[in-house]
Amino acid sequence: MARRYDSSTTTFSPEGRLHQVEYAIEAINNAGTSVGILAKDGVVMASEKKVTSGLLAPARTSEKTYKLCPHATCTVAGLTADANILIDQARLRAGRYAYQYQEPIPIENLVEHVCNYKQAYTQYGGLRPFGVAFLFAGYDIHHGFQLYQSDPSGNYSGWKATVIGANNQAGKSLLKTEYGSSSSSGDEMKTDENPAKDETEMPTTVEALRLAVKVLNKTMDGAAASPDKLELFAMTLDEDGNCVHKILNAKEVEAVIAEVESETATAGDS
Amino acid sequence: MYQQNLDKIAELSSHSAMGVSGPNCDLVNFSELGTGLSDVTPHLAPYHDQCRYISKNLALYELSNDGMKLSTHAQANFCRGELAKALRKGPFQVNVILGGYDENVPNGGSLYVMDYLGSCQKVNYGAQGYASNFTLSIMDRDWEEGLNEEQAVKIVEHCIRELNMRFLLNQSNFIIKVVDKDGVRTVKADSDPTDN
Numbered sequence: 001m002a003r004r005y006d007s008s009t010t011t012f013s014p015e016g017r018l019h020q021v022e023y024a025i026e027a028i029n030n031a032g033t034s035v036g037i038l039a040k041d042g043v044v045m046a047s048e049k050k051v052t053s054g055l056l057a058p059a060r061t062s063e064k065t066y067k068l069c070p071h072a073t074c075t076v077a078g079l080t081a082d083a084n085i086l087i088d089q090a091r092l093r094a095g096r097y098a099y100q101y102q103e104p105i106p107i108e109n110l111v112e113h114v115c116n117y118k119q120a121y122t123q124y125g126g127l128r129p130f131g132v133a134f135l136f137a138g139y140d141i142h143h144g145f146q147l148y149q150s151d152p153s154g155n156y157s158g159w160k161a162t163v164i165g166a167n168n169q170a171g172k173s174l175l176k177t178e179y180g181s182s183s184s185s186g187d188e189m190k191t192d193e194n195p196a197k198d199e200t201e202m203p204t205t206v207e208a209l210r211l212a213v214k215v216l217n218k219t220m221d222g223a224a225a226s227p228d229k230l231e232l233f234a235m236t237l238d239e240d241g242n243c244v245h246k247i248l249n250a251k252e253v254e255a256v257i258a259e260v261e262s263e264t265a266t267a268g269d270s
Numbered sequence: 271m272y273q274q275n276l277d278k279i280a281e282l283s284s285h286s287a288m289g290v291s292g293p294n295c296d297l298v299n300f301s302e303l304g305t306g307l308s309d310v311t312p313h314l315a316p317y318h319d320q321c322r323y324i325s326k327n328l329a330l331y332e333l334s335n336d337g338m339k340l341s342t343h344a345q346a347n348f349c350r351g352e353l354a355k356a357l358r359k360g361p362f363q364v365n366v367i368l369g370g371y372d373e374n375v376p377n378g379g380s381l382y383v384m385d386y387l388g389s390c391q392k393v394n395y396g397a398q399g400y401a402s403n404f405t406l407s408i409m410d411r412d413w414e415e416g417l418n419e420e421q422a423v424k425i426v427e428h429c430i431r432e433l434n435m436r437f438l439l440n441q442s443n444f445i446i447k448v449v450d451k452d453g454v455r456t457v458k459a460d461s462d463p464t465d466n
Contacts, residue, residue, distance in 0.1 A: 100351050101344035109335065141374065142338055 009122055009129060021122050024129040024152035028078040033165035033219040034064065036075070036135040037179070038147045039208040042236035043137035045075045046212035048165070048220055049229055062247065065233045069094035071104050071243040072138035073235060077165035078152075079131040086130060090114045107138035111148045111156050119154030129153070133164040137235050139243050145235070160202070161211075167219035174218050178211055179203070205234050209248075213260045225260075227253040279447050281454045282325050283332065286342050286370030287447055288349070291399035292363050292386065324349050342370030346382035346390060354388030362386050365398040371449050377416075378451060397429075404437055405429040419448060423457060 009020040032050035036043065047064035063080055067073045068090045076083040093113045097105035114134070121129045129152040136148040149164060150156040161179045163171030180201050203211060209232060217225055227250035234246050248256070279289040328348070331340050340348070346368045356362050366384040383396035395409040396402075412425045426446055433440045446458040 100348055101340065102347040103341065103344045106335065106338060 008126065010124065010126055018122060018153075021129050021153045024131045025133075027131040028133045028151070028164065029166060029168070031077040031079075031133075031165045032064065033163060033167060033171060033216060034075040034077045034135050035161070035163045035171055035175075035212050035215045035219075036137060036147045036149070036159065037161040037175075037208040037212055038145060038159070038202065039205045040202045041145075042205040042208075042234055043139075043145050043147050044205055044208040044212050044235075045073070045135055045137055045233045046209070046216055047075050047077075047231045047233075048216055049231055062231060064231050065247055067245055068110065068136075068138075069098070069105065071140065072107055072110060072136060073233065073245050074137070075135045075233065077133045077135075082130040083132045083134075086114055086117065086132060086134070089117050104140060106140045106142055107136065107146045107148070108143075108158075110138070111136050111150060115150050115154045115156045117154075118150070118152060122153060135162070135164060137233075139235065139237065163215060163219065165219075167221065171215045171219045174215050175211075178214065205236055209234060209256050210260050210263065213256050214264070217260070225257050227251075227257075230257070232256060277445055277459075279445060280325055282328050282345060282368070283339060283370075284453050285339070285372070285449060285451075286345055286368065287449050287454045288324070288369075289367045289398075290364045291367075291401075292365050324352060327352075341372050342368070342375070342380045342382070343372075343392075345370060346384065346392075350382075350384050350388055350390035353384060353386060357386070357388055367396050367398055369449050371451055371453075373451070379449065395425075400437060400439065401429070401433060404432050408432055419450065423448070 007020075009018065011018075013019055032048040034045060034047040036045045045065065049064060064075050065073060066076065066083075066087050068087065072090075072094065074087070074090070076087075090110060090113070094105045094110055097103075097109070118130050118132075121127050131152060133149065133151045136150070137146070138148075139145050147159050147162070148156050149159055149162050151164075161175045163175065180203075212232065213225060213230065216230060220229070223229070230253055232248040232253050234248070236244050236246070238244050278291070279287050282288050328340060328345055332338065349366060349368060353362055353366070363386055365386055367381065368384065369379065369381045371378050372380065381393050381396060382390055383393050383398065384390045385398070395406075395413050397405045397409070408429050409425060412428060417425075423446060430442075430444050434442050443460045444458070445456060445460065447454060447456050
């Protein structure tokens with residue numbers, strides 16, 4: 001039944017669905033996983049690099065992580081070629097805003113602009129939607145550090161932690177139990193003088209990196225984690241209040257992987 | 271014949287105001303009144319629209335961005351950008367002084383002086399129009415870091431007295447507005463702008 005209504009992006013099905021958009025979202029579920037985690041002092045994004053062949057020329061640029069402006073970076077899950085177009089749009093928008101107002105663009109503003117661009121391809125022109133989901137990490141003075149997720153429909157939402165790409169449901173369920181229950185904060189007894197805080201305790205960037213690797217370990221399903229399969233990114237502020245975008249080098253990635261390994265190895269011990 | 275008592279200081283947003291000067295400044299309509307002005311001088315309606323463009327765009331930003339306010343710095347640069355764009359199309363014939371209050375700025379207040387060519391400068395004190403010839407030197411002497419509102423208003427009054435004394439074309443009918451953490455308010459108005 002859906003067959004008649006799924007070839008045109010600009011047509012609703014009788015059940016009120018846009019099949020092309022849904023298929024685009026499906027395409028991303030086969031793409032390399034990307035996890036984003038909001039920390040007290042920054043944002044962390046970790047991505048699985050799908051394409052690893054010995055014949056590939058050593059990459060100078062990333063296939064997953066892209067800087068959009070001095071205070072925002074995104075990771076991609078899906079069709080990289082589609083993503084490139086949208087990343088150009090985002091960079092243009094950030095630059096034009098900075099020219100017009102001589103101020104950094106508020107992150108939600110930037111995300112909404114990219115999403116509006118994506119939405120147009122679900123409503124006009126008869127062109128297929130973009131097969132890309134993004135995780136946007138950014139900082140502005142209005143709301144501090146922020147993490148947003150967007151998908152081919154042009155929908156976006158802000159998250160404390162989320163996963164896109166392959167096995168994202170498994171990743172998200174791990175985050176639900178593990179995010180905000182860092183070992184340092186979980187020990188206090190909930191008494192009347194100390195009622196349970198409804199807000200979860202945010203991890204530090206260092207803790208968030210470890211959690212991100214844990215999530216990827218789960219979604220990569222037993223494949224051994226290694227620096228050439230993982231890309232770790234962290235955004236923090238330096239002492240002058242400027243954003244620092246850091247893609248960890250192989251040694252640093254190795255160190256985080258090792259820490260996670262030792263943590264899980266001792267997890268059962270009391 | 272110029273209007274004697276037009277209020278040339280428009281409230282741009284809750285915590286910023288813009289004063290204008292220039293040959294057509296009295297035609298430029300900001301205040302809510304003045305929608306009648308285009309009826310009186312319909313051939314000048316484009317001028318009215320042009321300047322409303324700035325204040326309405328700033329209002330639109332707040333509406334579109336969930337109440338997020340543009341900082342004074344951003345408002346001034348936006349205004350300057352519009353002046354610059356208009357320059358090679360149909361220039362605004364106004365010079366602008368824009369002042370505003372932001373919480374995250376040291377001492378809160380900031381002042382920007384712009385002209386119809388699109389130049390923009392953040393200043394401690396400024397003047398546009400013939401007044402500048404007389405008042406800039408006064409403010410050069412009187413201004414210092416850390417003035418409170420009372421002292422600042424005294425300097426403005428000093429400038430006004432000087433104009434009354436020395437400026438031949440002066441119309442002694444001034445309005446003084448203050449922008450602070452509580453917003454924009456009028457502290458002194460010689461003749462009520464709402465009286466026609």
